[in-house]
Amino acid sequence: xxxxxxxxxxxxxxxxxxxxxxxxxxxxxxxxxxxxxxxxxxxxxxxxxxxxxxxxxxxxxxxxxxxxxxxxxxxxxxxxxxxxxxxxxxxxxxxxxxxxxxxxxxxxxxxxxxxxxxxxxxxxxxxxxxxxxxxxxxxxxxxxxxxxxxxxxxxxxxxxxxxxxxxxxxxxxxxxxx
Amino acid sequence: xxxxxxxxxxxxxxxxxxxxxxxxxxxxxxxxxxxxxxxxxxxxxxxxxxxxxxxxxxxxxxxxxxxxxxxxxxxxxxxxxxxxxxxxxxxxxxxxxxxxxxxxxxxxxxxxxxxxxxxxxxxxxxxxxxxxxxxxxxxxxxxxxxxxxxxxxxxxxxxxxxxxxxxxxxxxxxxxxxxxxxxxxxxxxxxxxxxx
Numbered sequence: 179x180x181x182x183x184x185x186x187x188x189x190x191x192x193x194x195x196x197x198x199x200x201x202x203x204x205x206x207x208x209x210x211x212x213x214x215x216x217x218x219x220x221x222x223x224x225x226x227x228x229x230x231x232x233x234x235x236x237x238x239x240x241x242x243x244x245x246x247x248x249x250x251x252x253x254x255x256x257x258x259x260x261x262x263x264x265x266x267x268x269x270x271x272x273x274x275x276x277x278x279x280x281x282x283x284x285x286x287x288x289x290x291x292x293x294x295x296x297x298x299x300x301x302x303x304x305x306x307x308x309x310x311x312x313x314x315x316x317x318x319x320x321x322x323x324x325x326x327x328x329x330x331x332x333x334x335x336x337x338x339x340x341x342x343x344x345x346x347x348x349x350x351x352x353x354x355x356x
Numbered sequence: 357x358x359x360x361x362x363x364x365x366x367x368x369x370x371x372x373x374x375x376x377x378x379x380x381x382x383x384x385x386x387x388x389x390x391x392x393x394x395x396x397x398x399x400x401x402x403x404x405x406x407x408x409x410x411x412x413x414x415x416x417x418x419x420x421x422x423x424x425x426x427x428x429x430x431x432x433x434x435x436x437x438x439x440x441x442x443x444x445x446x447x448x449x450x451x452x453x454x455x456x457x458x459x460x461x462x463x464x465x466x467x468x469x470x471x472x473x474x475x476x477x478x479x480x481x482x483x484x485x486x487x488x489x490x491x492x493x494x495x496x497x498x499x500x501x502x503x504x505x506x507x508x509x510x511x512x513x514x515x516x517x518x519x520x521x522x523x524x525x526x527x528x529x530x531x532x533x534x535x536x537x538x539x540x541x542x543x544x545x546x547x548x549x550x551x552x
Contacts, residue, residue, distance in 0.1 A: 200419070201415060201419070224418050224447075226414075226418075226447060227443070227446060228443055229439030229440070229442050229443055230439055232407070232408065232437075233408065233411045233437070233440050233443055234411075235405075235411075236408030236409075236410075236411025236412045236414070236415065236437075236440070237411050237412075237415040238415060239405075239408075239415060240380070240411065240414060240415020240416035240418075240419065241415040241416070241418065241419045242415075242537075242541075243400060243412070243419070243537065243540055243541060243544070244378075244415065244416040244417075244418070244419025244420040244544070245419055245541070245544070245549065246418070246419035248415065262404075262405075262406070263407075265404055265405075266402075266404055266408070266533065269533035269534070270533035270534055270536065271533075271534045271537065272537065
């Protein structure tokens with residue numbers, strides 16, 4: 179039996195729309211597949227595929243300089259690629275809304291994902307990013323909405339970590355079939 | 357081939373009568389060059405973010421499609437963010453130019469040779485990334501054409517300007533990042549920028 183698709187990617191997309199987000203940088207993750215598709219299909223949004231997540235920090239800074247709001251989608255492994263660039267967001271008080279799908283947590287099947295996944299909240303906090311953890315699907319919309327308000331209303335860098343349990347991929351085979 | 361152009365002359369030529377051009381300057385020498393040509397609230401000189409000047413320019417260009425955006429940066433800074441040329445090539449912003457002032461050195465750290473001194477050709481990299489208007493500038497005679505292209509030609513534009521490796525007096529912009537951001541937004545977006 180085919181599972182019905184989860185509702186939270188649509189909910190995030192609507193929150194981004196309501197928040198006036200116009201640019202969405204991303205390095206793909208299986209957990210963000212649906213949200214990326216929604217952003218790419220929206221002619222009022224510019225979805226920008228990046229070669230590394232660090233580029234997305236620059237994109238967000240440039241967007242804000244130009245008067246536009248943005249969001250940045252990545253997997254937890256990408257957080258490590260962003261560290262030095264996060265310094266700019268803090269020094270300049272640029273808003274930043276990061277939506278991070280987690281790996282290396284409960285049920286991880288790839289041991290290479292574990293070190294960065296486990297370090298993700300501490301690394302973000304060390305760079306001055308406000309971290310909000312969403313452990314269950316029903317909590318995601320409220321977490322993203324609050325994060326967007328904090329980011330754009332108070333010029334903060336905020337990351338919402340979407341738990342691996344929410345995404346629920348348990349094997350390479352499942353991931354490849356997405 | 358010996359490089360003969362001088363970076364401060366190049367940058368002041370490119371920024372002459374700049375009008376409403378928006379400028380992002382990479383950290384180090386290009387930030388000092390841009391400031392030596394005349395500090396402006398529509399400059400965003402970086403004191404960090406190495407490797408990301410071109411991406412800041414891309415975000416700005418996408419947000420401001422009716423304005424021309426110029427990223428001026430150094431070869432070392434560009435080398436750290438080569439992937440951004442691929443990202444710019446994929447997005448093809450018509451209003452963005454990236455000009456690399458290439459002295460083939462890491463100028464702030466002891467003038468160590470960069471990869472371009474070993475023959476790495478960033479204009480070819482840019483072309484390979486889908487930035488069709490990508491060229492190498494070596495002579496004074498090419499500067500007027502580059503300046504015109506920055507203001508008028510359909511982007512994205514990439515140019516590599518070979519310059520003499522020289523140590524010059526520092527001409528520093530303000531270094532408070534929050535101030536640089538706020539003055540840029542106010543000059544570009546008006547007093548209402550931060551009331552929304």
